[in-house]
Amino acid sequence: MPTDQPLDICVNTQTPLLLFPQAESPDSVPVRPPDSQLLSQLEEGVDYRFSPGGVTRMVYPLLRRLHRDKLLGEAHWVSLNPYAPREVRLEDLTLHNVALPPERLAAYGNVKETIWGTVHGLRQEDGSGNLFWSDDFSEYAYYNRLTAELIHSLDAKYDFDLFYIHDFQQLAIGEMLGTLKPKLFRWHIPFAASDIPESWRPAMTGYLNRYDTVVVSTDRYLAQLKEFGYTGRAVKLYPYLDETEYSVPPPDEVRATVQRFGVEPEDRVALVVARMDPQKAQDRAVRALARLARRHPSLKLLLVGDGSFSSAKTGLGLSKSARWRDALAGLARQLHVEGRVLFSGHVTQRELDACYERCDFTLLPSVREGFGLVVVESWLHRKPTIVSKYAGVAELVQHRQNGLLVDPENTRALADRMEALLTDPEGLGRKLAERALETMRLCTMEAASRAEALLLEEAVSG
Amino acid sequence: MTFPPLAFWIPYIYFAVILLVTWAVGRLAGVLLGRGIGQSMPQVSAAAGRLGTVVVWLIGGTFAIQELGVSADVLLLVVFILGVAGVVALREPLQNLGARYFSDIYTPFRLGDTVSVAGYSGKVIEINPITTVLLSEKDTLISVPNSLFVREVVTNTSPQAWREVNVPFSIGSSVNLARFESDLRKSLGKLRLRLDPRFPPVLVTRARSAQSTDLTVTVLIRQPEERDAVTAEVSKRVAELVAQSQLSRR
16 A cells, blocks of 8 residues: 555444453442453453454454554544443554443334345335434434544544444444544445335435445445445445454364254255344245255254344344244244254354365355355355355356355245255365355455555545 | 731622622523523524623622722723724624624525625635635635625525525533434424425534534425424524533533
8 A cells, every 4th residue: 555654543333343241240230341451351252252243354354454564553443332341452453332321222223223124125114214203213323423422532532544434333423423534434234226215315325425435345236326326436345254264173173063063974064154134034044955855864954153243132132133043943843844954053263164164065045135255254165155146245156157046035946056066066066166266365355455455545545 | 917907808808709799690691691592592502601701790890899999990991992992993804703603593505505695606615704705607716705695685596405404503512412412303303294304404513622512403394484483493492402401411
């Protein structure tokens, strides 16, 4: 990057990098965490754990990479984290945590779920535009303003070069910051103008147009963003993962790990890695499994994943993941495949690697998906994938070349594609996996850090 | 060394007591005036409060000085002459400053709008305390004294300009802005039948100082004939919240 000085940057995401257990006093009153802590004095797994979710999995490695390359000076990361210390210092990064009172948290959660569900095509807004006038939206604005004020105070202290705001939960921050400095916004979820109610358009374009640059994940979203009325600089950047975070555990470890989840040595395994959420459409995979159950008696469906930050008790406390898991278990019973649908819950990175290594192929049956980095993970582990045509990553998949595309609403087609991979693993399966390795390189940290560095530099220098 | 008798100290005690009372009355007047005027014009509530405090201090100070045996007449005369001289000498800039101050309330345009005034037209690109700068179609800058916008007919040709109602106001810097905004949105939500539902209120920070934060809330109305009524109602609601926020700080 041709800038003379390292950039001082403030990143903002809803989901925090670290989750802290909610400490309680003996009389069950939440204990307020200390104001400031050093991460080096805390123990992972005991005092904190890393958040699940694609956004933090992208942002943190990126910041580390930019630091390593001496492109960053001060780096601060503001996020919503009700039970965390106000500030946590890492080696090259300071985390700032925003706390919301429970009553405001619930109302904020309602709004973000409404936006999220609508943009993912899972719910219909009534068209009256009342969302933006609702009392709940006042709490969404409260959270955004609280965050913007914290960022403003940090800016007064550190004089940042730019602000990098992530995702729809923070949409109003650009307007609220009221700064002349560059503001970048990354929209991580799908962007389809047709899914956004007409009555929302003026407010949303108003918020979006307060950002100098908006980044989306695919070419399709880019075209839609411009059509929607965004007039600033629109950029497409594929989401990415840090390949150095992944490893291949030895066979014994793989066997032992998946056995804990119910996978036996003779089983064929179809793997879905996704949080427990209706949008991830694991139910389609269960239905497809039921279609194949008789012809492939050793086939099992392994569902890896737990709730998101929104579902976690240490996050927003919305309980949708537990409800969805119960629904999936009920569906499996109803279709008589209950012993063949396995739930792993939350897994560590090492366990995730073991699941990928053990599976025969992976599925991404989501009815909407901003991108779908799990497909890239699957490619990294040289596993063939079946990808929903509604996922952003489908833009990179050429049917029968580097993956299999499917309409997740069509469970017969999904079952057919699973069968194709079960019956021809060495031919079709191997071909897809090998070709996908090339595609995977578009979504690696190596490629993305260069693109992100250029993006930041252009945002600052114009 | 002998300690002076009590009679010696009495004027000084009166002096101190008067200053103390002046301080208390000044604060009270500031709050009451700010709140009273702010009910109808939140934009000037802070200024009205400050003016009230200054007047009370002027009167109280005069009384206090007299207790020390110093004639306040000369002091008042000097202040008066200096004031008149200042007003005469700075008449033009003061007119512009005043017009700038009140343009927030009365002049229906803002940055980015296209306006015409006294034969000059252009896009408003800067509003400073003395002039408003227009960018003409020929790409030239036109600096128009602010006072002209109060004296002359102003035409705002921006599309839908009639819809926009801007209410500028100030809150103390110690007020929790997030809570204020949340309350303001809830309050303005009660007027949504009179407002364009596609455009929720926008609250913009215009300036910050150690003492206060200057903000503008913008809403869009549905019916042109309701502009006056909606402006008054939004102003009233803002003023009420400003007053509440002063009472319950962070």
